[in-house]
Amino acid sequence: MARLAGGRGASVRRAGSECTRLERSAQRDHAQAMMFPITEHVAGGERHSTFYLSCGAADAPPLIFVHGWPELSISWRHQLPVFAALGFRAIAPDMRGYGRSSVYPRHEDYALEHSVADMLDLLDALGRDKAVWVGHDWGSPVVWSLGSHHPERCLGLVNLCVPYLPGGFTPGETGPLIDRGVYPEAEFPAGQWDYQLFYQENFAKAGADFEADVAATVKALFRKGSAAGKGQPSRTALVRRDGGWFGGAGRAPSVPRDGEVLSEADCSVYVASLQRNGFFGPDSWYMNHARNGAFARQARDGGRLSMPVLFLHGAFDYTCETMDSRLAEPMRASCADLSEVVVQSGHWMAQENPVAVNAALARFLATKLADVWRDG
Known part of the structure; x- marks a missing residue:
């Protein structure tokens, strides 16, 4: 991994073979899981019910991991025992519409303001005033919104892949930041964000294609x-042109499971959950751009973040491409205490390269939030 200077990545040191790294990571995960078991809980209330995984001492400083589309609390399986072992209470909820948390029937039930309220309710149920919040994918806008709307509940923020956009994570805000060298406007008017518009125009088909298999x-x-995809259009830029996510085929292709991201057991958990709940809830997160933009305009201090912030760039994430485009510029202008690290991975960073993610997060906690760690 490498720290950014002036928004550009430095060279990355890699020790040992990829196979050795994965084997050692698996061995550490197993050992830590034995010492710090992950337990299951439900924080219930009249408004919403949140299922969550917990690992670590109940009185330790809370570190809450917020997943994105179409993930689950288990997306953070490589982080929970590690940070429990380091002295935190590591928490990972199923977000609304996912897993064993409440599922809702309307698109508007998945606006960001509701998920932010869910996380505040979870923090209250834990009996804590503040937490370090960690987000990925759609979990990142949730975490950014916690910082911009409820800074008093945040010790620090960490986000993977999706940078802070004070105006909201909406096509209106991402559009002007598209790299037109990769996405000429005449051919790719919405750039890599084309897939988000497909949900709005063909919501039922998007879900049906995902649910077909x-x-x-x-x-x-x-x-x-x-690295082979660098400088090439992301497949997410072609969804409307192709008539769907999978080239208009109406279903996902049959490909082998990528064992460097998911084990067979992990894959089975994802499949069972998405078969049970369907994709209506997860996909509905994309149907609230106007509501989310209005919510962003209610942020405190004009959306400026004063707490310590860490952002992890995915070197091979070509949808949330932050290395060469201007996508991260609003974040840099709006964070008073920002650290940035490049992780050699694609979009599923915490699952694909957990060693680098955990190292970056541990360093951030030790250097920027040392009092939180020590007080715990």
Whole structure:
């Protein structure tokens, strides 16, 4: 991994073979899981019920991991025992519409303001005033919104892949930041964000394609990144042109599971959950751009973040491409205490390269939030 200077990555040191790294990571995960078991809980209330995984001492400083689309609390399985072992209470909820948390029937039930309220309710149920919040994918806008709307509940923020956009994570905010060298406007008017517009125009078809063969969908989506895609249009830029996510085929292709991202057991958990709940809830997160933009305009201090912030760039994430485009510029202008690290991975960073993610997070906690660690 490498720290950014002036928004550009330095060279990355890599020790040992990829196979050795994965084997050692698996061995550490197993050892830590034995010492710090992950337990299951439900924080219930009249408004919403949140299922969550917990690992570590109940009185330790809370570190809450917020997943994105179409993930689950288990997306953080490589982080929970590690940070429990380091002295934190590591928590990972199923977000609304996912897993064993409440599922809702309307698109508007998945606006960001509701998920932010869910996380505040979870923090209250834990009996804590503040937490360090960690987000990925759609979990990142949730965490950014916690910082911008409820800074008093945040010790620090960490986000993977999706940078802070003070105006909201909406096409209106991402559009002007598209790299037109990769996405000429005449050919790719919405750039890599084309897939978000497909949900708005063909919501039922998007969900039907995913649900046609959920196991194939999970295997097709959860794949590691590659340097070979650099400078090339992301497949997410072609969704409307092709008439769907999978080239208009109406279902995901049959591809082998990528074992560097998901084990067979992990894959089965994702498949079972998405078969049970369907994709209506997860996909509905994309149907609230106007509501989310209005919510962003209610942020405190004009959306400026004063707490310590860490952002992890995915070197091979070509949808949330932050290395060469201007996508991260609003974040840099709006964070008073920002650290940035490049992780050699695609979009599923915490699952694909957990060693680098955990090292970056541990360093951030030790250097920027040392009092939190010590007080715990």
